[in-house]
Amino acid sequence: SLTHLTECFFWGGDRSHGENLTVVTHFILLGIPHTEGLQNILFPVFLLFYMCTLLGNLLIMTAGLHTPMYFFLSNLSFIDVCHATVTVPKMLADFLSTAKTISFGGCVAQMFFLHLFACTEIFLLTVMAYDRYVAICNPMHYLTIMNQKVCLLLAGTIWLGGTVHSLALTGMTIKLPYCGPQKVDNFFCDVPPVIRLACTDTYVIEILIVSNSGLISVVCFVVLVVSYGIILVSLRKRLAEGRRKALSTCAAHLTVVTLFLGHCIFIYSRPSTSFSEDKVVSVFFTAVTPLLNPIIYTLRNEDMKQALNKLFGRKVTKVSGSIPATG
Template sequence: MKYMDTTNNVTEFVLLELTQNPKMQKIVFAVFLLIYIISIVVNVLILITITSSSLLGSSVYFFLAYLSFIDACYASVNNPKLIRDPLHEKKTILFKGCMAQVFGEYFFGGVEVILLTVMAYDCYVAICKPLHYATIMNWRVCALLVGVSWMGGFLYATIQILFIFQLPFCGPNVIDHFMCDLNPLLNLACTDTHTLGLFVAANSGFICLLNFLLLVVSYVVILHSLRTHSLEGKHKAMSTSVSHITVVVLFFVPCKSCYEKIIYQGNCLMNEFA
């Protein structure tokens, strides 16, 4: 049981590496550097290709350009420090830097989740209402949907970090992780964080589950509408959706950890009151 302590003596955190082996640290450095470079180059090339051509006139490419920009920003939240740390003996991060890192993770992650759902709606309109597509998905609607994605991500990240930022950290400052994350930070706070941990996990689980359900519903409607299409129309519709479905699967499968955290935190809370 942790008891409340209002003092905050921690000015920086120490991050544990993936490995303490010097040779393995060099491998970690090379792997993260390669992944980061590929991620940035691919997303920048997509962004340049779309913005410098007539493709930007289509709403699907408009959303794809924003998705590439968000991916590049998302990759730049943690990767630069992950690349830098294996080269330095002192692996620390300032308190405010840690909070900024956590906010960036949830901000860009939230924007990307919502934007993927918006792109599913775009696919639905293109396949199910092709004659009204240009009218429904006009520039004003596209800009509004992108704005909703940014605002949703900001609200999500603000809720996640609002209470964490006010927690007292008065002693241990070693984060059992290779980057700043909410759950390791909760373990270091000088107060009981079971209830807060459950809320944080539930907030992550809720946004993932809500958007995943919206995606599932949109594709169920799309598949149902394809029954009346010709074979050629079905192939064209599926080719339009398959890339988006692939991205959704790759993004949401790791989100199962959100629900594992909810179950774990819930069990801790139930044991606390038992």
């Protein structure tokens, strides 16, 4: 029957051995803890965060800079917009709803895109560290090394890597049997809280998650720290003005890296254990960090501020030019 085939698909096998089990069709999101009665306050706050995230990152994407660094920065802004859109609109809708449910397919889609954009961003931050290394340690050959073909190849590679990572993690999750518990202890579907609902031993899957997500985060973080250690050593030989500008750019990148990878290491290095702080960290990760990225980069980078000033200047000029003279 169709029901039997559906069960076989979700369970990854034939459940015809007399087991009276039910296939879960939806999950219930428990949301952010200790926020009962605060929905009318939280909704406009997070809506404002989300709108500012969209505006700030779209401004960076349309700033009109054409260097390798800003090619990657535009990719980062695009990922941040997508990353926030995966979780925040659903969270906003749940603030206004009593039934905080999500379909099984919707939950799977949320997990897939969440890990796609998160892993791609980790790889992108690592590539951006390499870009800064080349720019600071080998400035005479920077544009030759980081030419358009190399930038496109690196961008394609990080997106491919994020896709493979997300497919592997989501594939392992949906192959588990889900037969009863439906309450996801978070405000969005993520792999650690979802696999805790499986009706089977998930120890092997948890080890694979640590090996996958946790290891990627830790290794990339170590690579980034080593890269910036080399950069800082090389800056000792620079003149004060060049050193100040390079340090400002590196500080902005390191701040973003710390905020982003700190969450990944905190959550995915021990998926079998749940802390009350997990939800607070997840809120910051999904709703606040994508907003902080454009603020950090624009406030600490003179080139970006000049580009945005030119962008706004052109818009003001066009608006003023379209108004007919009077008097």
